[in-house]
Amino acid sequence: MAVKMTGDELVEVLRDTVVALVRRDGPDLSARQLGVFLTAYLAEGPHTVRGLAASLNVSKPAITRALDRLGELDLTRRKTDPQDRRSVLVQRTAKGTSLLRDMSTIMGEAVAMPQGTATVEAANSENKARHAV
Structure with a gap:
């Protein structure tokens, strides 16, 4: 059953x-990079690049810059389209899939805890534990 949330509650989850x-270890993503990442994965x-630019209603150079950063972080990779060698396809990576799974967990915890503070602390504890191994 879907949980009905108010706009304020959704903003709190965000x-x-x-x-x-x-707060996770390592670099974080800008809003544009996150938008490109989520679109590529969901x-x-x-x-x-052309399709992502059209989907997000931003310029192709903005998508290229976001993909450059996502590629540096191994969250996406680019591959020449074998059907049309002029086109470049954006591919998912194992590290990106892991980030998406972590984001889903964090959001699920935020929905379960409307006050939010416990969610952030739980994510920090989980992240520290994962990097201690």
Whole structure:
């Protein structure tokens, strides 16, 4: 059964999620990078720079910059389209899939804890434990 949340509650979940992501070890993503990442992972592909730009209604250079950063972090990779060598496809990676799974967990905890503070602390504890191994 779907949980009906108010706009304020949804914003709280977003805040908790972003704060937990920012507090994780390592670099965090800008809003644009996160938008490109989530679109590449959640929307049906295949994805191209042109397609992502159209989907997000931003310029192709903005998508290229976001993909450059996502590639540096091994969250996406680019591959020449074998059907059309002029086109470049955006591919998912194992590290990106792991980040998406972590984000889903963080958001689930934020939904379960409307006050939010416990969610951020739980994410920090989980992240520290994962990096201690």
